[in-house]
Amino acid sequence: MPTPARRVAQLSQLRADCAERIVVDDENILLVRDGDTVRAYAADCPHAGGPLEKGALCNGRIICPWHKATFDVATGNVFEPPALVALDRYPVVINGDDVMVTPEKMPQPVPQPVPNASVRNPHYVVIGAGAAGAAACAALRECGFAGPITLVGEEPHAPYDRTALSKFVPSGEMAADDVPPLLAPDWLDRHDVERIVAKVARLDVPRRTIHFETGGELVYDTALLATGSVPKIPSIPGHDLGGVVVLRNLDDAAALVDAIGEEAQNAQVAILGSSFIGLETASSLRKRGTQVSVISPEKIPFAKQFGERAGTMFRELHERNGVVFHLEAKVASLEGEEGNVHEVMLESGEHVAADLVLLGTGVAPATGFVEGLPLQKDGGVIVNAGMQAAPGLYAAGDIAAFPLHEDQEPVRIEHWRVAQQHARIAAENMSGARHRYAGVPYFWTYHFGKRFEYLGHASEWDDIVIDGNLDRQEFVALYVKDNKVVAVLACEREAQTARLIDAMGRGLSLAQAEGIVKGD
Numbered sequence: 001m002p003t004p005a006r007r008v009a010q011l012s013q014l015r016a017d018c019a020e021r022i023v024v025d026d027e028n029i030l031l032v033r034d035g036d037t038v039r040a041y042a043a044d045c046p047h048a049g050g051p052l053e054k055g056a057l058c059n060g061r062i063i064c065p066w067h068k069a070t071f072d073v074a075t076g077n078v079f080e081p082p083a084l085v086a087l088d089r090y091p092v093v094i095n096g097d098d099v100m101v102t103p104e105k106m107p108q109p110v111p112q113p114v115p116n117a118s119v120r121n122p123h124y125v126v127i128g129a130g131a132a133g134a135a136a137c138a139a140l141r142e143c144g145f146a147g148p149i150t151l152v153g154e155e156p157h158a159p160y161d162r163t164a165l166s167k168f169v170p171s172g173e174m175a176a177d178d179v180p181p182l183l184a185p186d187w188l189d190r191h192d193v194e195r196i197v198a199k200v201a202r203l204d205v206p207r208r209t210i211h212f213e214t215g216g217e218l219v220y221d222t223a224l225l226a227t228g229s230v231p232k233i234p235s236i237p238g239h240d241l242g243g244v245v246v247l248r249n250l251d252d253a254a255a256l257v258d259a260i261g262e263e264a265q266n267a268q269v270a271i272l273g274s275s276f277i278g279l280e281t282a283s284s285l286r287k288r289g290t291q292v293s294v295i296s297p298e299k300i301p302f303a304k305q306f307g308e309r310a311g312t313m314f315r316e317l318h319e320r321n322g323v324v325f326h327l328e329a330k331v332a333s334l335e336g337e338e339g340n341v342h343e344v345m346l347e348s349g350e351h352v353a354a355d356l357v358l359l360g361t362g363v364a365p366a367t368g369f370v371e372g373l374p375l376q377k378d379g380g381v382i383v384n385a386g387m388q389a390a391p392g393l394y395a396a397g398d399i400a401a402f403p404l405h406e407d408q409e410p411v412r413i414e415h416w417r418v419a420q421q422h423a424r425i426a427a428e429n430m431s432g433a434r435h436r437y438a439g440v441p442y443f444w445t446y447h448f449g450k451r452f453e454y455l456g457h458a459s460e461w462d463d464i465v466i467d468g469n470l471d472r473q474e475f476v477a478l479y480v481k482d483n484k485v486v487a488v489l490a491c492e493r494e495a496q497t498a499r500l501i502d503a504m505g506r507g508l509s510l511a512q513a514e515g516i517v518k519g520d
Helices: 131-142 250-260 276-286 308-320 416-430 494-504 510-517
Strands: 006-010 020-024 027-034 037-042 056-058 061-063 070-072 078-080 092-095 098-101 124-127 149-153 193-197 200-204 209-212 217-219 222-225 229-231 268-272 291-296 324-327 331-337 340-346 351-353 356-359 363-365 388-390 393-395 442-447 450-456 463-469 474-481 484-491
Touching (some): 006 020, 027 098, 061 494, 078 416, 124 131, 131 222, 222 416, 268 351, 276 291, 276 442, 308 324, 340 356, 450 494, 463 510, 484 494
Parallel strands (some): 124 149, 124 222, 268 291
Antiparallel strands (some): 070 078, 340 351, 388 393, 442 450
């Protein structure tokens, strides 16, 4: 028996500048008015469940407040990650001034196959099964590519949300086994994506051939290289002791939790480096009562990214929550007993007790296996604005040095969402488009229950204009260069940052940004 439509709202009462959440037969539905048309979508972001009505509705886009996934108002399709699938849709009928919604999801439209005149039934391979790899597979099928796709990755796990590893797993808020996948468990099978779990020993770019460490090879027509980064291991005495760990993948996170054990409040952890991974993990461990020391050669954490004032705010937030800093300090050695680390020796002669040492000392592009392609000195892969590195090869994510701005040198930005933005552009172009990266970089970092958002990318600025209270972590900081807002740091201003990130894509003056912040 068909589900009857329900009267849920009056058209005259719906605003065009903000969406409205309703609940119909236990279905959480988002009403979006576009002129005299109303559309109904799932009200929660498919990425992490962000309440879409608390984000922004502007310029034909629905923008999630939490991680800035962006959807087309007209179709619900993905414009920007981290969401990888379209919003579910519900039937809507306008009867006079009554808005009628049927609380039964409509089937998603089937993408039309994309013809490829140059290669008959081409085989696409995605090397790297992380954020970019998952985004690329989803976008290829969304774009209508119907040919064979192979996803190659070292980890046995399906692509998962790596951001949880430092933010929520060490605290015990999320078990390693519960880290959410990026795609539904059966998505790869349903969309005919072959999965190969193997380590690539050699990528022969001119011959378009992948050689696996276990033997065998795979020939492709076009590939996307999205292998991410590997942790840098400092060459200090004792780095190979037991209890010296890195945090890069799901197994690392599980091992970290196991090493600390159930008596977390009795454990002493030293974190080398004041990186985002390092300080997020420090925050997460302090939630369990673990004693945490951060050792870094930096004078102020995050000063390079955010400036000294904001960096000081982060340090003070951590110190108020019990983190002990050893700044402007260098490690002389890691000392051990019976093969396990027990303290960190600083060049000053100071000893820092440690049952476990986390190396948060940076990462390097995972490209050591690439042959026949010139690489940057640090191992980065230079790509054009369409993310192409060579004939038959695209690159995305941490490894990709790309033109963020036309008048500047290529940059590598090691942010999770940027990797997915790259992957979507690459997949679209692999499917026959000619798109250029024109997105706004974005990432978020989490410390002691506070979510900090960073929009854009600023290597330098003339001024920082702050609205709100930085020390109370309720603010928007606008980073200004030549009267243009080049980056934004914010906390507890998610609706505003949703509008700011949309405006930054078109170019945003300081006056315009201040208008958005003040709600003009």
